[in-house]
Amino acid sequence: MRIPKKLINDPSKVAKEQLEGLIAANHGRIQAIGDKGAVCVNPLPSPQVAIVTGGGSGHEPMFAGYLGPGLATAAACGDIFAAPPPGVILDAAQAADQGKGVLFVYGNYAGDNMNFDIAAELADDEDIETQTIRIWDDVASAPLSKIKERRGVAGDLFVLKIAGAAAAQGKSLGQVTEITAHARDCTRSVGVALSAGSIPQTGKYNFELPDDELEYGMGLHGEPGVSREKMASADTVVEQLLDRIIEDLPFVAGDKVCLLINNLGSSTVMELLIANRKVHSYLESKNIEVHDTLIGSYCTSQEMAGYSISLLKLDDTLTPLYDAPCHSFALRK
Amino acid sequence: MINTAQTQALMLYVAKQVVASEPLLTEADLVIGDGDHGIGMERGFLAVIEMLEKEQLASVDKVFIKVGSTMMASMGGASGAIFGSFFRAGGKALKGTSDFDAKSLPVLIEAGLQSVMDRGGASPGDKTMIDAADMALQMSKTTSNESLESALSKVAEAAKQGVEATKSMIATTGKAKTLGERSLGHPDPGAITTAIIFKSMADFVKQGVAV
Ligand SMILES: Nc1ncnc2c1ncn2[C@@H]1O[C@H](COP(=O)(O)OP(=O)(O)OP(=O)(O)O)[C@@H](O)[C@H]1O
Ligand SMILES: [Mg+2]
Numbered sequence: 001m002r003i004p005k006k007l008i009n010d011p012s013k014v015a016k017e018q019l020e021g022l023i024a025a026n027h028g029r030i031q032a033i034g035d036k037g038a039v040c041v042n043p044l045p046s047p048q049v050a051i052v053t054g055g056g057s058g059h060e061p062m063f064a065g066y067l068g069p070g071l072a073t074a075a076a077c078g079d080i081f082a083a084p085p086p087g088v089i090l091d092a093a094q095a096a097d098q099g100k101g102v103l104f105v106y107g108n109y110a111g112d113n114m115n116f117d118i119a120a121e122l123a124d125d126e127d128i129e130t131q132t133i134r135i136w137d138d139v140a141s142a143p144l145s146k147i148k149e150r151r152g153v154a155g156d157l158f159v160l161k162i163a164g165a166a167a168a169q170g171k172s173l174g175q176v177t178e179i180t181a182h183a184r185d186c187t188r189s190v191g192v193a194l195s196a197g198s199i200p201q202t203g204k205y206n207f208e209l210p211d212d213e214l215e216y217g218m219g220l221h222g223e224p225g226v227s228r229e230k231m232a233s234a235d236t237v238v239e240q241l242l243d244r245i246i247e248d249l250p251f252v253a254g255d256k257v258c259l260l261i262n263n264l265g266s267s268t269v270m271e272l273l274i275a276n277r278k279v280h281s282y283l284e285s286k287n288i289e290v291h292d293t294l295i296g297s298y299c300t301s302q303e304m305a306g307y308s309i310s311l312l313k314l315d316d317t318l319t320p321l322y323d324a325p326c327h328s329f330a331l332r333k
Numbered sequence: 334m335i336n337t338a339q340t341q342a343l344m345l346y347v348a349k350q351v352v353a354s355e356p357l358l359t360e361a362d363l364v365i366g367d368g369d370h371g372i373g374m375e376r377g378f379l380a381v382i383e384m385l386e387k388e389q390l391a392s393v394d395k396v397f398i399k400v401g402s403t404m405m406a407s408m409g410g411a412s413g414a415i416f417g418s419f420f421r422a423g424g425k426a427l428k429g430t431s432d433f434d435a436k437s438l439p440v441l442i443e444a445g446l447q448s449v450m451d452r453g454g455a456s457p458g459d460k461t462m463i464d465a466a467d468m469a470l471q472m473s474k475t476t477s478n479e480s481l482e483s484a485l486s487k488v489a490e491a492a493k494q495g496v497e498a499t500k501s502m503i504a505t506t507g508k509a510k511t512l513g514e515r516s517l518g519h520p521d522p523g524a525i526t527t528a529i530i531f532k533s534m535a536d537f538v539k540q541g542v543a544v
Contacts, residue, residue, distance in 0.1 A: 079369070079410075081368070082369050082408075085406055087406050114415070226513075
């Protein structure tokens with residue numbers, strides 16, 4: 001049996017050590033709050049609604065890689081693939097709050113939902129006003145009729161981008177919440193996995209995929225996906241993924257979209273570019289205009305091989321917010 | 334019946350047993366979840382061990398409340414919120430108790446379970462730890478006039494049956510949810526943890542602390 005190979009130190013400290021590395025990479029623009037996984041931009045921007053995100057570690061550069069002007073204000077990072085505890089989320093919220101309220105923006109998972117909800121109650125005790133937007137962009141994780149049961153995946157990035165831009169414009173908590181919900185509702189993703197990732201502490205692959213198979217709808221935490229099929233050509237796979245995304249929103253002729261092709265971990269840039277070639281020709285054939293294209297590792301699942309495709313449908317509200325400048329470790333505009 | 338110090342020793346024993354079960358729990362969560370349940374429980378109960386070895390708690394309710402809040406603060410994940418809420422709320426329902434006995438059991442489990450259901454929105458049948466805790470609760474209501482040793486051994490057995498029952502359920506919450514029917518045939522990791530907790534309580538009392 002193949003054993004995962006990783007260059008790490010103490011397996012129980014990977015979440016902490018990657019965060020220390022991320023902080024160092026920010027050259028003082030973000031700082032640790034306490035030592036349990038909360039980080040916040042430094043200094044705080046002029047008073048505005050705070051965007052606080054977070055979730056399990058192991059998806060680098062999501063979530064803390066997106067802290068900075070025009071993006072998120074603070075993040076709570078849990079252990080690998082585990083939602084952060086409420087106290088860490090509260091640390092992040094308290095550091096980020098400037099009296100204008102806090103918007104929690106995170107992926108829709110039972111663990112994150114419960115811990116952020118407890119944190120919201122604790123924040124309320126401290127007179128910090130909070131609102132919550134859960135992201136559920138993964139179309140493969142539940143039918144449209146049960147959209148609130150879907151998971152949040154790489155589309156988190158688009159939603160964070162819009163939330164951060166809206167907050168930077170000085171909008172109220174209510175307005176930022178409404179716009180962020182709209183961005184979430186205009187975002188769809190779906191992924192395909194070729195081989196498994198592993199959690200450093202267990203030193204085991206999260207699942208086994210036979211050499212000649214791929215899996216659609218693979219979860220970001222290595223949760224098994226929804227259907228397993230024989231390996232196929234890139235063009236066939238991209239078409240399958242886009243068919244699912246397009247019909248779900250639906251995206252229609254005349255729409256303008258932002259595109260994200262996200263590396264789940266160990267796919268090559270070559271494969272992502274081959275996918276991108278097909279995505280562009282597919283969308284062109286549907287008369288859907290691509291406003292911007294992001295390609296790379298934005299939301300990963302350890303060494304999982306495969307990628308996800310996300311689309312954000314733009315409109316008059318979202319376009320200027322998407323185009324607004326931002327600066328962070330993993331996204332700069 | 335056991336006193337406060339013995340209850341503290343009981344929870345210390347439980348914590349060590351759960352920590353020792355990490356590989357088994359990881360294995361179970363790798364099959365139907367994302368493989369982190371064992372690590373999360375280990376992290377939480379290691380923090381509990383540290384706390385219990387350092388502090389001397391004043392009453393039975395405080396023991397459970399402090400176990401719950403320590404787990405909630407240290408674990409994260411679904412299970413941090415779930416098991417943290419369980420012990421915190423269960424402990425609060427035992428307010429002012431200085432002896433832990435068979436009558437305390439249904440009080441602890443009922444309040445704990447209610448808070449888990451309020452927090453996570455799941456119910457019996459959803460393939461979670463609730464299924465083991467609920468079986469334990471039903472049994473504890475019928476054994477409240479027995480000795481603690483006898484009650485706990487029946488409650489532990491009931492929790493184990495709850496684990497068995499989760500095998501034929503389809504997960505509707507947590508990371509196992511996406512598996513849908515593929516989760517059939519496999520037990521729920523959180524339910525296994527719940528059964529280990531009650532089994533460890535039963536073993537500890539049986540090993541002759543006091544009854
Ligand atoms: N809503 C819920 N109510 C009760 N128990 C739950 C609920 N959701 C999950 N659980 C329990 O938690 C266990 C899984 O714990 P675990 O911490 O691995 O959660 P998770 O869903 O993987 O979230 P995370 O990755 O954030 O930890 C399940 O086996 C189940 O018993
Ligand atoms: Mg899990």
